[in-house]
Amino acid sequence: MAHSSVVSLRGVSKRYSEKVLSVDNIDMDIAPGEFISLLGPSGCGKTTTLRMIAGFEQPTAGQVLIDGQDLTAAPPYGRPVNTVFQDYALFPHLNVSDNVGFGLSLTKVPAAEARQRVVNMLELVGLADKARARVQQLSGGQQQRIAMARALVCQPRVLLLDEPLSALDAHLRQHMQVELKRLQSSLGTTFVMVTHDQTEALSISDRIAVMHKGRIEQIASPDALYDSPESAFVAGFIGASNLLDGQVLHSVDDQVTVGVGALHLVARSRGPLARGSAVTVSLRPEDLRLGVRADSQPQATGRVLQRLFHGRALRLQISLPGIDSLTLDVSREAAQGQALYPGDEITLSIQPGAACAFAVQPTL
Ligand SMILES: Nc1ncnc2c1ncn2[C@@H]1O[C@H](COP(=O)(O)OP(=O)(O)OP(=O)(O)O)[C@@H](O)[C@H]1O
Ligand SMILES: [Mg+2]
Incomplete structure (x- = not known):
């Protein structure tokens, strides 16, 4: 069967305990090259959903398909997906270049090609001159870019980002939103980003899934969410x-x-x-x-x-x-x-x- 979705969630639920149904039967289809945001208040299930796409969590029910293949039970390393974590999780003992190249060093990519890809990626995120720097010497925004470069150098089909800009001050955050969008457009990689900042989601996403109590209330373009909310929750949450x-x-x-x-x-x-x-x-x-x-x-x-x-x-x-x-x-x-x-x-x-x-x- 032909499939036009990179990621498909089919009836996905996650129950951590008898009482907590964190994600409640969600369906979602994400197209190649889309920039999708998962937006909603604290505790609504955004991170859990992202972690199930990444393979760090197993759904209690439902399926996770990537490029039409059922990868529900596959481990994170068995999926064409990379994650940028909220705290960046850079390796403090490695310099910038080695941080970016770390994932590639675990693959079969030949060393010369890996080096070239690291150089290209550092150029793309505007940090070519920092290749030899220690990560502790970098600003928050620079560390964020290194985390992006490290995830993207492996050329994942999908990049997952959990609140990637939340550690940055308001001014830098706005600047990095533009950068994130530019990077995503130039690479054409599918991005799935978790945020609870509606302004951020509205300004850079192709579509936004508004989540509430473990469910998707509405998934639509920023304009459609703003002009035609389908529930009072969405009307109150967006704008x-x-x-x-x-x-x-x-x-x-x-x-x-x-x-x-x-x-x-x-x-x-x-x-x-x-x-x-x-x-x-x-x-x-x-x-x-x-x-x-x-x-x-x-x-x-x-x-x-x-x-x-x-x-x-x-x-x-x-x-x-x-x-x-x-x-x-x-x-x-x-x-x-x-x-x-x-x-x-x-x-x-x-x-x-x-x-x-x-x-x-x-x-x-
Ligand atoms: N490992 C876990 N064990 C038990 N409950 C969990 C676990 N992880 C998350 N939960 C619960 O699942 C629900 C959804 O959590 P999740 O982290 O997905 O929310 P979120 O939308 O990312 O919120 P935030 O914006 O605060 O990061 C919450 O009620 C949370 O307490
Ligand atoms: Mg979260």
């Missing part, structure tokens, strides 16, 4: 969103009118919802506008509770009849010189098509 309690007033196909406080909102839904049922409505702060607009949904009048200066925009917390707090981003142009301080009254309107409604799952 900033107001999540409001509401009740369905009426519903036709994938459009629903919801009562939220004193507002009647038209929202998108994933199919019809029962009249009277409880929903969570997500609304992004940038989709709320100051003032009355002809093309917008019913306007509302509220009061400013708090004002935060965010450079080009002001972030306002406001209260509306029946809604305790709503976050609204106002560009400085749109504010038009209005000070917008706590206590001020404002009128706002909602961008058509911006709200999404999700059925509230009954709690068991």
Whole structure:
């Protein structure tokens, strides 16, 4: 059978103990050359999933296929996969060049070719001049690049990265995100990266698997996750969103009118919802506008509770009849010189098509 996926997870679960189901029946297909991120809050099963692809953990159920071959039971060294660990795990007694060449020295690659590959890889990560340096003499960002070079020199089909940039300060981290993307594009290697930083995942991934309590909530491109979240969890986790309690007033196909406080909102839904049922409505702060607009949904009048200066925009917390707090981003142009301080009254309107409604799952 022809297979277009490099990595396929089929019904993969991991249970460490009776009580802990860390990964709960996940399916995922990763295409050649894709940059995929596993994103989710602490403890949702990201590292466990990555370790099962790497072969450091055995699934309790399900299969791990690489290039269509069932490698569920194969040890890490029996898989065309390399891992970059969170702490880099460089060898302190070896210099930079020997660190990068270590994996190759365990293979049948002839010594001359191995040396050349190390030189090429150091050039690719911009550290050719550090070949003889000791790893302790390098900065955090340089050590990170060495860890990348060491994993990539073996030319794996898939590179697995667990929070590869988490040890770096914010500025260097942003710089390394660009580097990571550049490296991945130039080599065409499939990358699977674990992160809990949504900005990082959104900026460099082709697709993101959003995980929650051991399950994949949604796997999609950054744009699709941002514009069309399929659950209230994804809407709340990706970007900033107001999540409001509401009740369905009426519903036709994938459009629903919801009562939220004193507002009647038209929202998108994933199919019809029962009249009277409880929903969570997500609304992004940038989709709320100051003032009355002809093309917008019913306007509302509220009061400013708090004002935060965010450079080009002001972030306002406001209260509306029946809604305790709503976050609204106002560009400085749109504010038009209005000070917008706590206590001020404002009128706002909602961008058509911006709200999404999700059925509230009954709690068991
Ligand atoms: N070796 C282990 N033995 C028992 N439980 C474990 C083990 N490893 C992980 N777990 C549990 O499995 C769940 C998922 O852990 P995992 O490390 O995959 O989370 P994560 O999403 O990577 O979180 P973080 O962002 O904090 O790194 C957690 O509840 C964790 O306590
Ligand atoms: Mg982890």
